[in-house]
Amino acid sequence: MGLLALGTPLEWRDAKKAADQVRQWGIEQLLAIWRRAKGKERDVLRWGDEIEYLVVAYEYQQRKVKLSLRQADILDALAKDVALQKQGGCVPELQNIAREGEPLPTFHPEFGRFMLEATPGKPWGIGFKDLLDVEPNMKWRRTIAKEHMEPNEYPITLTTFPRLGTRDDFITPYYPPSGDRLRSQFLPDEIANPHIRFPTLAANIRARRGRKVAINVPIFQDEHTAMPFQDPTVDYDLHKWPEDDDVRNGAAKEDHIYMDAMAFGMGSCCLQITFQAKNIIEGRKLYDQLSPLGPILLALTAATPIYKGFLADTDVRWNQISRAVDDRTPEELGEKPLHNDRWRLPKSRYASNSTYISQDPRLRKEYMDPELVVDEGIKQRLMDEGMDDLLATHFAHLFIRDPIVIFGEDLKELDLSKTDHFENLQSTNWQHMRFKPPPPDNSIGWRVEFRPMEIQITDFENAAFSVFIVLVTRAILSFDLNFYIPIPRTTENMETAHARDAVLNEKFYFRNDPLPPRPAKASANGHASGNTTPAAQPSRPATPTGPVEDEYSLMTIDEIINGQSSPSENSTKPFPGLVPLVESYLNSMNVDVQTRCDLARYLDLIRKRANGRYWTAAKWIRHFVRGHGEYQGDSVVSERTTYDLCMAVEEMTRCEGRSGEGVGWEMFMENKGMTRKRKGESACG
Numbered sequence: 001m002g003l004l005a006l007g008t009p010l011e012w013r014d015a016k017k018a019a020d021q022v023r024q025w026g027i028e029q030l031l032a033i034w035r036r037a038k039g040k041e042r043d044v045l046r047w048g049d050e051i052e053y054l055v056v057a058y059e060y061q062q063r064k065v066k067l068s069l070r071q072a073d074i075l076d077a078l079a080k081d082v083a084l085q086k087q088g089g090c091v092p093e094l095q096n097i098a099r100e101g102e103p104l105p106t107f108h109p110e111f112g113r114f115m116l117e118a119t120p121g122k123p124w125g126i127g128f129k130d131l132l133d134v135e136p137n138m139k140w141r142r143t144i145a146k147e148h149m150e151p152n153e154y155p156i157t158l159t160t161f162p163r164l165g166t167r168d169d170f171i172t173p174y175y176p177p178s179g180d181r182l183r184s185q186f187l188p189d190e191i192a193n194p195h196i197r198f199p200t201l202a203a204n205i206r207a208r209r210g211r212k213v214a215i216n217v218p219i220f221q222d223e224h225t226a227m228p229f230q231d232p233t234v235d236y237d238l239h240k241w242p243e244d245d246d247v248r249n250g251a252a253k254e255d256h257i258y259m260d261a262m263a264f265g266m267g268s269c270c271l272q273i274t275f276q277a278k279n280i281i282e283g284r285k286l287y288d289q290l291s292p293l294g295p296i297l298l299a300l301t302a303a304t305p306i307y308k309g310f311l312a313d314t315d316v317r318w319n320q321i322s323r324a325v326d327d328r329t330p331e332e333l334g335e336k337p338l339h340n341d342r343w344r345l346p347k348s349r350y351a352s353n354s355t356y357i358s359q360d361p362r363l364r365k366e367y368m369d370p371e372l373v374v375d376e377g378i379k380q381r382l383m384d385e386g387m388d389d390l391l392a393t394h395f396a397h398l399f400i401r402d403p404i405v406i407f408g409e410d411l412k413e414l415d416l417s418k419t420d421h422f423e424n425l426q427s428t429n430w431q432h433m434r435f436k437p438p439p440p441d442n443s444i445g446w447r448v449e450f451r452p453m454e455i456q457i458t459d460f461e462n463a464a465f466s467v468f469i470v471l472v473t474r475a476i477l478s479f480d481l482n483f484y485i486p487i488p489r490t491t492e493n494m495e496t497a498h499a500r501d502a503v504l505n506e507k508f509y510f511r512n513d514p515l516p517p518r519p520a521k522a523s524a525n526g527h528a529s530g531n532t533t534p535a536a537q538p539s540r541p542a543t544p545t546g547p548v549e550d551e552y553s554l555m556t557i558d559e560i561i562n563g564q565s566s567p568s569e570n571s572t573k574p575f576p577g578l579v580p581l582v583e584s585y586l587n588s589m590n591v592d593v594q595t596r597c598d599l600a601r602y603l604d605l606i607r608k609r610a611n612g613r614y615w616t617a618a619k620w621i622r623h624f625v626r627g628h629g630e631y632q633g634d635s636v637v638s639e640r641t642t643y644d645l646c647m648a649v650e651e652m653t654r655c656e657g658r659s660g661e662g663v664g665w666e667m668f669m670e671n672k673g674m675t676r677k678r679k680g681e682s683a684c685g
């Protein structure tokens with residue numbers, strides 16, 4: 001979550017007054033970075049993943065599971081051992097699980113006090129061998145995290161805790177709602193990381209907005225779900241905070257699960273991948289080309305079918321986080337005429353991204369977002385200093401937002417060797433792609449972060465999706481692939497990805513032909529057999545003409561991942577498929593047989609997730625709940641079901657740890673009922 005500076009945070013009233021100063025100083029810091037780093041060259045490919053965990057605590061006797069709020073203790077214990085190990089000391093817990101030559105992973109705090117984040121101890125390099133180190137490293141991280149927990153505590157990788165915000169005691173230690181910062185009727189302030197930044201973020205978002213955030217998720221209508229559905233956990237008679245009026249003013253929508261605090265969104269776990277590009281040009285290209293893949297990977301990784309003890313009619317977390325940090329005022333939302341605020345804002349500060357930034361002749365102006373809001377003054381300032389229109393537009397768009405958490409101490413003097421004011425805006429624009437400039441010391445290059453994916457239950461899956469995205473970036477660069485579609489189509493795709501089983505039932509806008517135009521010579525000398533050897537072709541980016549609408553069509557995820565058997569109506573060539581493109585890339589790289597086999601396991605998961613053979617976690621969790629003995633067909637996810645679900649997913653992470661010893665992944669998935677052909681429940685090992 002960006003920088004964790006210490007100091008005195010301003011309440012919203014005062015923060016609002018300092019907003020312009022922070023923006024201006026942030027832009028000056030950005031210009032300083034840009035001047036220093038715009039010509040930075042020959043950075044090597046590096047990349048790194050981030051895994052987020054929920055920490056759950058079992059009460060075995062009562063068959064209950066709760067969220068553990070011991071994040072700080074666990075992180076302290078981890079940090080001590082990591083430091084000890086670095087000094088060559090012997091850490092008893094880590095002695096048996098140390099991995100030679102691999103630095104210990106790094107653990108980070110997150111918004112939820114029940115969350116942990118873990119990254120590899122050093123970023124991964126370009127080698128194919130590194131791709132194979134990811135999964136063992138992820139498993140290792142989980143083991144190390146577990147070693148620093150109580151015997152009844154476990155790190156699990158569900159995106160959300162199924163019963164967060166119910167009326168029962170779902171956290172340990174227990175705190176009752178509600179507190180001054182969140183003013184939630186469901187959650188105590190203690191649910192958030194106590195570091196002053198986090199409660200201030202929540203309080204100031206609420207204050208800026210003028211009411212609590214409102215998250216309404218459509219209820220899954222099952223056989224006995226009483227429709228119209230009124231969320232029975234909502235209390236309309238509270239009078240502790242002015243915000244208790246929200247529900248009386250219609251904040252809770254009929255047929256929806258209603259939530260009212262930042263933690264319901266920012267308490268979700270995801271899987272993020274950051275890439276370092278060789279220079280700013282390559283970084284800008286990756287940013288653009290990965291952007292249209294965002295909604296596709298969101299739907300493929302769908303893992304979020306439950307909120308606040310109810311089955312939802314959606315499968316992913318995205319919109320809920322978006323609403324959980326939506327600080328827009330009624331004027332910005334278009335509910336009132338503009339009077340105090342500067343503009344209408346079509347999107348939350350957590351949303352799919354709205355800019356393309358690559359100076360690529362293939363980028364047509366028709367692809368840009370016609371609803372894009374930019375701060376023209378800031379854009380002008382950036383351009384006056386020599387930044388080009390596209391990049392200036394990108395940052396001038398991020399800087400339409402107010403800084404939310406401002407520390408009084410930081411307003412005394414502008415320090416151009418720091419990036420705190422720039423990061424203040426940058427790190428609270430939670431878009432599905434993030435363009436990360438090099439830090440001041442320039443040791444790190446221009447980076448691009450891919451942020452839409454949901455965390456997966458097992459590290460096999462987390463590794464598979466990480467490796468897949470890395471290979472896609474290699475294919476993009478090596479074949480000069482073109483995935484451009486108009487930004488509003490990506491925005492629509494993001495909505496589409498929310499539908500239940502979107503991965504199987506929905507269609508997404510995608511570019512028909514990602515390959516550069518084929519030189520006449522190449523087709524004459526045997527490269528005509530489909531798309532197996534695009535590597536052989538020199539890239540020739542051409543400025544396209546013709547109607548933009550003819551460049552893309554609606555495709556299923558199966559077609560996007562595995563390829564079309566026949567072309568879309570408005571196209572002459574079938575879309576080759578992302579996995580076949582990755583395989584062409586691997587073919588062109590002469591990867592050794594063993595590595596190729598190992599990587600094939602990951603590609604196989606992606607392929608079969610897309611064609612429906614393997615279920616998404618969302619589908620499996622929904623199935624698990626509906627098949628549970630306590631389920632009444634009324635969309636309610638009981639405490640006991642939650643306990644059994646957490647036990648099952650935790651068991652899954654342990655079982656798949658042994659997959660190399662004979663429990664094949666596919667067999668394992670089948671045993672768990674996670675494939676199309678369902679078999680009975682069976683334990684592993």
Ligand code: ADP
Pocket residue numbers: 001002046047048049050108119120122123124272274275276444445447449
């Ligand atoms: P944030 O939370 O701001 O996105 P983190 O520091 O938590 O960033 O994680 C970013 C990821 O980037 C980690 O996996 C880390 O290993 C990786 N990383 C670190 N340095 C580089 C680099 N130079 N290039 C690419 N990735 C890097």
Ligand code: MG
Pocket residue numbers: 001002117
């Ligand atoms: Mg983070």
Ligand code: MG
Pocket residue numbers: 001002003
């Ligand atoms: Mg961070």
Ligand code: MG
Pocket residue numbers: 001050108117
């Ligand atoms: Mg991080």
Ligand code: MG
Pocket residue numbers: 001050052110117
């Ligand atoms: Mg994180």
Ligand code: MG
Pocket residue numbers: 050272449
């Ligand atoms: Mg990140």
